[in-house]
Amino acid sequence: MTGKIYRIYLVLIGLLWLVNQSTAIAQVPADQLKRYKAAVQSIQSGQTGDYERAKFELNAIAQKGGPLAPYAHYYYSLAAFRQKNFNQTRLMLKQLTTRFPDWRKLDEALYLLGAVNAEMNQFEDALDALQTISDPKIKADAVRLEQYFLSRLTDLERLKQLNRAFPNNRNVGLALIDLIQQTGSDKDDLELSDRLTNRFGVPPARTSRPAASTTSTAGTVRPGTSPGQPSRNTRPKGYYNVAVMFPFRLDEFNADKRVRGNQYAFDMYNGIKMARAKLQEEGITVNLFAYDVENDPNRTLELINSPAFAQTDLIIGPLYVEPNRIASAYANQNNILLLNPLATSSELVTSQPMSFLAQPSLARQAQKAAELARQVGLGNRRVAIYYGSSRKDSLLAQAYQAELTRQNYQIVDFKKISGSSQAMADAMSFTANLTATRSAEAVTPTTNVALSHVFFASSNDDDGPRLLEALSRRRVSGAVIATSTAFDFYRNSASTFTRRNLYLLYPDFIDSTREPVITFQEQYLAKRNTIPSVFASVGYDMMLFFGRQLAKNGAPFRNRASFRSDTDDYLLSGFDYTQSNENQIVPIVQYEDGRFVKVN
Known part of the structure; x- marks a missing residue:
């Protein structure tokens, strides 16, 4: 790992200066102080060949004790770390924290201990060390260090173990959300992701793992945003964050209960997830973040004002009037698309340029x-x-x-x-x-x-x-x-x-003889062990269409003329927003030769 990742490479001069200014320096023999400074300067120079001589001198000073001993421990550990001798680094740091628990620069040692434990894949020990840090400046760097090494973890079970061990650690929670959304398909894992999202928010947008890409922030702040909120990039890109705001009622969830009053919400979400997989095959990455949103305006307001929500590119829901009104205002202000999946009231999109009806009014x-x-x-x-x-x-x-x-x-x-x-x-x-x-x-x-x-x-x-x-x-x-x-x-x-x-x-008409419908039903049955409801099909279609539109046109959509479905692989009858923000397609069917067929 390069010096750009670990802040420890930047503290050498500061620590040396502190040693030089200490009133205890007068108690250190001149010869010992001279050898100590030479060893530290050798490490600071970054000359690999000088590390062994420096470590020899520092070990002798560390074992004698005195004012320089904790500093000698620290720089010895740093030299070993640069040599990638992680076991030696860890042992010396353990000795330092045990012998000098009140050292005023102990947070520097804890940061280095966290770093070396992470390099050794001892993540529990790394988090233990980093969360003990109290200095605010070092703590901020520790948070970034956690984010870095957690982003490299691709073992889902390992991350789940860390989450159980550190349930209050936001970085662990966000990393687990990210990995589940990137790779997960198990229902229990996705429900865990939903719960963590409700608690910790949305992870920063990623294009791939383990490397993380961050979006730079603009120097100006638009009206309605807060300082430090990311400036939205409206150009088409390869990944999109979608917030699904449904009444999942996870606090009432019972896996053994086959029929729930809000089953439609789970069915739509399952369809959305299947569309995400289809979009991924087309090279469009969609990160789903599910929020358990009931008819609670205060909860909705708190959610959309969280810093992580600023990463959102598309909002699906909420399904209740007042939360939807709040989310629509936020979407308009921040150029975020909002999709009403079930509503048929044109009032929801009147004078709401970023709001759309998946259904015809x-x-x-x-x-x-x-x-x-x-x-x-x-x-x-x-x-x-x-x-x-x-x-x-x-x-x-x-x-x-x-x-x-x-x-x-x-x-x-x-x-x-x-x-x-x-x-x-x-x-x-x-x-x-x-x-x-x-x-x-x-x-x-x-x-x-x-x-x-x-x-x-x-x-x-x-x-x-x-x-x-x-x-x-x-x-x-x-x-x-x-x-x-x-x-x-x-x-x-x-x-x-x-x-x-x-x-x-028949707005929800599905021709069950069509190949895309047959394929979807087979795949859904294989995944969910049940036949898809119409809500699952609605979720699939709207995520597939809007995902493709985001990839083609970005947001907000500027080319209204092309804002319609141009393929026949949708399960229902497609979408047409060329005239307004409500779907213009309304199937009307008649019974002919043993089945329903569209007549318009």
Whole structure:
């Protein structure tokens, strides 16, 4: 190791000066003092051939005792260290710390003891020595020394042992996070990484191990940052730090529990990790740092203001409104991309230039459904709009109503319906110009009703078949555009989807016959011993797309025209941000020949 790493090479003059100024020097025989100075100067000159003679003189002085003895021990150890005689260095330093525990320059010896123990791979002893140092200046150098030798460790189990022995040592924790994120795939290791990240923050960005690369800081500080915060480089680079801010609830985690209320968060994260492996094959290194973020604004604020978080290039989450608002403000201020993986509210990206929706907004879904109605020529322009019990159902229905009103459609019924098919049928009340001769006459349950189409938004998978039955009871003809969440594709028979002209608004549509989907499912099953959920696929796609975009365009993205998926290896239907910060792609499917196919 070169002299640039160890500060001990820089203390020689200082220690010699201290010896010369000591009031105890008067007690040292002139001949001994002369021999001591000559030995130290020989070591200071760096002439390898002089080390043995110097050590001989210093050993004699050390054994006689007196004011020069601890200094002689130290310089003897330093000469041996330069000769790479680490055993000899260690023995002399042990003798020094034992015989002179109150030496006022003991911290210098402890630093050297830490260095030699690290060279001998005695890492526990190295950390023991370094954490005993009390002098602030030497302590700062000791921290850098720890960072250096820990960065050389590529044995995961060894680092985990050190973490157990030194649970409060931040450098050990960060080194373990780094190695797990670079090489780890075991679930327990990744959960350990998440816990350590929550405690210690994000390690400095690395391009490879064991050599560490550090990002230089700019001399100026942008508004909203603090002095010493790294200046962000917006040029494309080969590695990116991604902060995943999900409600993992690790304090409640039970490995034996197969189903959890927040299982979707773990599924998405597993998909993200698989995309990271795919990106690595493409030469794009993604370092993942998972943060357990619930609906706690204070915790979110503390997290994003931590120095390590400044290394982040992409934030995924948070999933709750107030933490997301805080993270979005931070992302805008620091030119960090923020991705909302599940949200469908366009308000989250309005006036938020760095925030994106992985899903199409409800307004965008309404637009695409209206486009479909025009494209396939669904009869007249009379439409009935119904919705289920959830807030999302009513919001989508309202968005569709607004879209059709702009296009001069006639809304003949608009209401919430629920319950049995009969209850739904009874709730339907078609009025207003259904026929040319009965412009304001109410329509009875026995009247044949011809509509362009019926739009139905529901998150209850029992509601879809009931709605279709209710329309049959009311003799309503016309197509149906419904949300895919209104049906259970495993319980509902094929006849459910073929007895009427039915189109499904299906943002999460996955064609299971495609090769990329088959490959992903096989790999996921091999790794996780379970079939991937749609959340795992969502996590995979969005990490793959945004990882590629970061590598191609950097952040912030300046080329909006190319901000769309241009390959067919995504599991869902891809991404398109050429027009806005919400995904423009909204798949609509229909059942044909035993399977669902996209019609748009």
